[in-house]
Amino acid sequence: MQQKVLILDFGSQYTQLIARRVRELNIFCEIFPFNSKNFELTNYKAVILSGSPSSVRTEEAPKPDLSKIKGKLPLLGVCFGAQYMAHNYGGKVAASNTREYGRANLSFVKSNESFFEGVNEGSQVWMSHSDTIVDLPENAELIASTHDVKNAAFKLTNETTFGIQFHPEVYHSKDGLKILSNFLVNIAKVKQDWTPDSFVESTVQKLKEQLGNDKVVLGLSGGVDSTVAATLLSKAIGDNLYCIFVNNGLLRKNEFENVLSQYKGMGLNVKGVDASARFLKELAEEADPEGKRKIIGRVFIEVFDDEAHLIEDVKWLAQGTIYPDVIESVSATGGPSATIKSHHNVGGLPDFMKLKIVEPLKMLFKDEVRRVGASLGIDSELLGRHPFPGPGLAIRILGDITAEKVRILQEVDAIFINGLKEWGLYNDVWQAGAILLPVNSVGVMGDERTYEKVVALRAVESTDGMTADWVNLPYEFLQKTSNQIINGVKGVNRVVYDISSKPPATIEWE
Numbered sequence: 001m002q003q004k005v006l007i008l009d010f011g012s013q014y015t016q017l018i019a020r021r022v023r024e025l026n027i028f029c030e031i032f033p034f035n036s037k038n039f040e041l042t043n044y045k046a047v048i049l050s051g052s053p054s055s056v057r058t059e060e061a062p063k064p065d066l067s068k069i070k071g072k073l074p075l076l077g078v079c080f081g082a083q084y085m086a087h088n089y090g091g092k093v094a095a096s097n098t099r100e101y102g103r104a105n106l107s108f109v110k111s112n113e114s115f116f117e118g119v120n121e122g123s124q125v126w127m128s129h130s131d132t133i134v135d136l137p138e139n140a141e142l143i144a145s146t147h148d149v150k151n152a153a154f155k156l157t158n159e160t161t162f163g164i165q166f167h168p169e170v171y172h173s174k175d176g177l178k179i180l181s182n183f184l185v186n187i188a189k190v191k192q193d194w195t196p197d198s199f200v201e202s203t204v205q206k207l208k209e210q211l212g213n214d215k216v217v218l219g220l221s222g223g224v225d226s227t228v229a230a231t232l233l234s235k236a237i238g239d240n241l242y243c244i245f246v247n248n249g250l251l252r253k254n255e256f257e258n259v260l261s262q263y264k265g266m267g268l269n270v271k272g273v274d275a276s277a278r279f280l281k282e283l284a285e286e287a288d289p290e291g292k293r294k295i296i297g298r299v300f301i302e303v304f305d306d307e308a309h310l311i312e313d314v315k316w317l318a319q320g321t322i323y324p325d326v327i328e329s330v331s332a333t334g335g336p337s338a339t340i341k342s343h344h345n346v347g348g349l350p351d352f353m354k355l356k357i358v359e360p361l362k363m364l365f366k367d368e369v370r371r372v373g374a375s376l377g378i379d380s381e382l383l384g385r386h387p388f389p390g391p392g393l394a395i396r397i398l399g400d401i402t403a404e405k406v407r408i409l410q411e412v413d414a415i416f417i418n419g420l421k422e423w424g425l426y427n428d429v430w431q432a433g434a435i436l437l438p439v440n441s442v443g444v445m446g447d448e449r450t451y452e453k454v455v456a457l458r459a460v461e462s463t464d465g466m467t468a469d470w471v472n473l474p475y476e477f478l479q480k481t482s483n484q485i486i487n488g489v490k491g492v493n494r495v496v497y498d499i500s501s502k503p504p505a506t507i508e509w510e
Contacts, residue, residue, distance in 0.1 A: 002198070003191045005029040005184060006044040010052030010062045010080050014128075016324060017169040018048060018078065020365055025181055026192040030363075034064040046074040046188035049081025051167065055131050056080065056087040057094075074160040074188035079129050082154070082163030089156075090137035100127045100149055100165075103172055108145040115143060115155065115162055117182050119175045125152070125166035126173045133165060160187055196368070196375035200232065203360055207236035211316060216358060217308050218318035219300075220245040220270060221390070222259040225320030225361060227382055228373040230268055232360045233318055235376070239269045242314065244307045246300060249276025250392030250401075252417070253410040262382060275303045283394065283401040289510035292394045292401065308355075317355040321362050322369060386431045387465065395510035399438035404491075409436045411489040412455050419481045420459070429471050432459040435498070435509045443493030452493040455485065460507055468502040 005022055009015045009031050022029040032039050034049075047069050054061040064084070069075055077085045087093045106123045109116045125146065133151040136142060144153035144164070153164040162183060168176030184190045216233060220226045220243045233241045245263065247256040260272040282295050308314060361369055373383045389395055393413070397405050412434040420426040435456040443450040457478075462468035482495040498505075 002028055002193055002202075003045045004043055005188075005190060006039060006041070006047045007031045007050060008034045008047065008064060008081075009050050010034050010054065010064075012051035012053070012080065014167055014169055015050040016365075017167075018050060019323075020367070021169045021177055021180055022048075022184065023194065023365065023368060024177060025184060026194045027184055027190050028194040034062050041068055041073070044073065045190045046076070046184055049075070049077040049084065051079035051081065051128070054080065055095075056083045057131065070161055071156075071159045074183065075162070076183050077161075077163040078169070079165055079167060082165050083129070083131055083133055085156075085161070085163050086133045086135075086137060086140070086151075086154075089139075091133060091140065092135035093131050094134045096130055096132040100129050100132060102127060104146040104148065104152075104166065106144055106152065107147050110141075110143040113143045113155075114186055115153070115182050116179065117186065118178055119182075124172065124174045125168070125176075126170045127166050129165060133163075196371045199364075199368075199372055200235075200375050203232055204236045207233060207358070207360060210358065211237050211240070213237075213240065214315040215240050215242060215311060215313055216316040216318050217242045217244065217311060217314050217355070218320075219243075219304055220263065220268075221320075221388075222251070222255060222385075223320070223388060224366075224369055224373065224383055224385060225322055227263075227320075227378060228369050228376065229318060229320040229359075229361050230263075230270075231266065231373070231376045231378055233358075234268055241269055241318070242308075242311050243268050243270035244304060245270055245272050246303050246307075247272065247274045247276050248279040248296060248300065248392060249403075249406065250279065250296070250394045252388070252393075253414040262379065266378070271307065273303060273307055275299070278303065280401065280403055280406070285400050287400045289395060292510075293391050296391045296394060315356060316358050318358045318360070321359040323361075323363055323365050325362075384427065386426075386429065386433075388433075389508055395508050396433055397436045398509060405436055408453060408489060408491045409434060409455070412436070412485050412492060415484050415488060416457055416481055419477065419484070423474075423477050425473065425477065428461070429459045430462040430468065431465070431507060432457075432471075434458070441494045445493065450493045453491050454494045454496065455492055456496050456498050456509070457481070458498040458507070458509075460502070462502075462507075465507065468507050470499045470501055473497070 005027055007018055007029055015031060019029050019031055052062060083093045104125055104127050106121055109119060109121050132149060136151055136154050139157050140154045141157055142151060142154055146152050149165055152166060155162045167173060168179045218230055220230060230243050245260055263270045279299050282299050283292060286292050286295060370383050393406060393409050394401055397409055416434050420429060420432060435458060437454045437456060439454055440451050441454050459471040459473055460468035461471050478497055485492055485495050
């Protein structure tokens with residue numbers, strides 16, 4: 001049986017990063033709220049306590065029951081987790097009177113301490129707390145300090161229990177992955193058996209047992225998640241998987257035909273449905289961004305439902321839902337911190353479809369989905385595709401949607417994306433696209449005055465889309481791309497480049 005690590009979440013913004021780091025070590029882990037009853041401790045080899053926006057000194061702070069964990073399983077408290085253990089087991093936590101946020105360096109590391117094996121004094125770590133551990137519990141031993149934080153790390157004697165006030169999971173902690181490896185692999189003896197190949201093997205077997213000879217329907221989007229989900233399901237149940245790829249008229253230029261051909265070349269049982277006219281008709285004169293999203297979601301459901309009813313005896317709906325969509329999270333008060341979003345390919349199917357749900361990727365992060373896809377032999381071009389919004393070009397056309405506006409934007413987008421590929425820049429960008437602005441500008445072409453559309457180009461770098469920086473594309477590339485667009489796309493006479501980061505701006509303009 002695969003060995004697992006339990007992460008108890010206290011509402012930290014970094015909790016998902018802990019899980020991603022643990023997975024990088026080829027160790028499977030799961031996140032649950034600290035007060036969840038939905039896990040069985042006997043299934044785990046080690047436990048990690050996350051940080052929190054709360055202070056352990058307040059009545060409202062999370063108060064986990066660690067009686068079945070501490071001293072019985074290897075335990076690591078990170079930031080709030082460390083302070084909670086110090087506060088509740090005989091130490092003292094107080095408000096910090098020195099700055100304890102940002103980069104710091106270890107000024108002391110206990111020699112011959114296995115937790116810090118291979119980590120030297122001077123190693124950079126990342127602090128993010130307003131409280132600090134003033135006194136350690138009597139049975140605690142100091143194992144690391146920084147210049148401003150004396151009790152940066154400790155361990156409890158005669159236990160495999162550790163506390164650290166810095167965040168090893170963030171990129172800025174240079175030896176963070178090494179520290180987690182020391183704790184999980186060397187101390188807790190967790191096996192590193194979580195690999196893409198092992199995931200494919202175990203998931204396909206589970207799908208065979210779960211689905212038997214039942215029929216499954218899946219809405220493909222052309223994106224990485226639904227493609228990998230479809231490939232896993234096809235490997236398990238073959239032609240009992242019915243894939244539906246809907247053209248909403250808002251895809252990139254030639255994307256419907258190209259992706260449909262790719263899917264069929266992969267041996268998937270897929271049907272392409274061109275509903276572009278239906279979508280554009282419903283969107284006519286709708287300019288509000290949320291209004292456009294709701295129309296697209298509703299029409300997709302209608303089209304998908306029509307097609308699903310043409311398949312006899314379908315019992316399951318497959319979705320490409322991934323782990324960040326389903327992680328239970330808690331706020332500082334112990335309640336849900338956010339509403340779990342519905343899957344963008346389906347947008348919430350009507351109750352009358354009465355299909356059971358199967359989500360083969362629901363335990364994977366985005367980067368893991370790509371690695372599993374590579375293990376399945378999926379073409380690298382498909383796996384490396386930039387994220388594309390569910391509503392498609394509708395939220396890149398500011399204002400109302402018309403067929404002519406879609407044509408213009410598709411042409412502009414194709415020049416931009418193809419140019420990124422030709423210049424070897426595509427893989428340096430997390431997401432890129434063009435935006436059609438609801439303004440005309442004066443221009444001169446062939447000594448004649450023009451009054452035509454303005455388009456904005458957008459390219460960002462990011463890891464998960466939560467934050468993003470604009471990409472400093474070469475001026476020569478932007479110059480050539482601008483000339484190609486203005487000379488090659490009728491109706492456009494001005495190109496601008498968006499140099500806004502997220503936050504404060506969003507990646508998409510609507």
